[in-house]
Amino acid sequence: MDYDLLIENVDIVSPGDAVRRGHSVAVAGETIADIQPAAVLQGRTAGRRIDGRGGLCSPGFVNVHNHTPLMAVRGMFEDRGFAPAYTKGVPQGHWLGDAETFALARLGLAEMLLQGCTSVVDFYARPQALAAAMAETGLRGYIGGRIMDVDTAALAEGKVVADPALGERTLADSLALFDAWHGAGDGRIQCILAPHAPDTCSPALMRSVADIAARDDIRVHTHLAQSPLEATRVQAAYGRSPTELLDENGLLNARLTAAHCIAVSDDDIARIARSGAFVAHVPVGNATGGQSAPIEALHAAGAPIALSTDSKSGCMLDAMRMALRVARIRAGGRLVFDAATAFAWGTVGGAASLGHGAVLGRIRPGCLADIVLFDPEAPNLRPVVDGVGVLVHSGSGFNVQTVIVGGEILVEDRRPVRYDLSAVIREAQDVADALWARVQAG
Ligand SMILES: [Zn+2]
Secondary structure (H helix, E strand, O other), rough: OOOEEEEEEEEEOOOOOOOOOEEEEEEEEOOOEEEHHHHHHHHOOEEEEEEEOEEEEEEEEEEEEOHHHHHHHHHOOHHHEEEEEEEOOOOOOHHOOOHHHHHHHHHHHHHHHHOEEEEEEEEOOOOHHHHHHHHOOOOOOEEEEEEOOOHHHHHHOOOEEOOHHHHHHHHHHHHHHHHHOOOOOOEEEOEEEEOOOOOOOOOHHHHHHHHHHHHOOOOOOEEOOHHHHHHHHHHHHHHOOOHHHHHHHOOOOEEEEEOOOOOOOOHHHHHHHHHOOOOOOOOHHHHOOOOOOOHHHHHHOOEEEEEOOOOOOOOOOHHHOOOOOHHHOOOOOOOOOHHHHHHHHHHHHHHHHOOOOOOOOOOOOOOEEEEEEEEEOOHHOOOOOHHHHHHHHHHHHHHEEEEEOEEEEEEEEEEEOOOOOHHHHHHHHHHHHHHHHHHHHH
């Protein structure tokens, strides 16, 4: 057998490369072995062949910031506040046990998987349940526990109240996750450290996390300057901007991926760029909350950008075009950035933020075979000219037909192959029904 898998007759769109029409992709083990015009590879033998029928083929999307248990409040908090942890009258994270977290995580991950995400960062309370759900899907998962020591119920009332026991417990949960899950699922599960935000972590807790991350070279994910309110609170409490506070406590460096970066000054932007930290851009979530991040300025200053859906739709193509639209509105109508740039943010840019830019996020020989195939008969994906334009400006995650991670087919004909999607949906609905009944009961 020449190859384990041969994906035949596809139009390949990959960051940094011109579209390759009518090509085939050969996979050996978990990596891409060769890419040639379809006729060249036609006679080769393979354990499994997929006929792409002339559809688009892209690297899997890298979705760098999510909290899947927030599926419980989808459709219910967007009109009330910008994040459930800061919003009254919706189910709260600390209500969830392991079983509820697992059920909601499975729903969030199923949605991302079906829409072509192949690498997903997920962090929240009950991280062991998140990891179990991730392992079941077969995705490349970067999991963390939500580390914090400020009471969010008090914060929703505008008060910053430190709770050292909460800090110790959430940090211990995070560290226990490493022992149980780091490297699990054939190496697809990796653990991260995730201090929640500058207004929910005390400086002492930030410093503890920074020291552990530096000692063991662990990637760190956080929220930064998620709202003007956060900036105001942090300034009042510490006399510094959220960005300065992270920097002062050892977290702002090349190991960090900072989500949102909305309320940042010119000085903060320069500081972020100098540090080598990655920006996790959340264009859909930000816009839903009436906010936008100064991505053009961050990019111009040299900050590397990655993309996420942040537990909204899971559609990275939607995130890419929202990133373009919002940047252009902010720029007063200048057509800043282009489809290829946004596509790179959602693929190889995310891979770089996870430390895997050399092997993930591109369709190239030697890269990991994380590949997405789109419906060749989707009318919204025609005509294909340069490929990336139609994909980013007109594509939908639900045009995805096949998802492959490390050479393993995880989605075929739009259905996950490892588990029963109907059961996942039913169980998540049951959990949400119970949580909302509790809200109604007061
Ligand atoms: Zn978040």
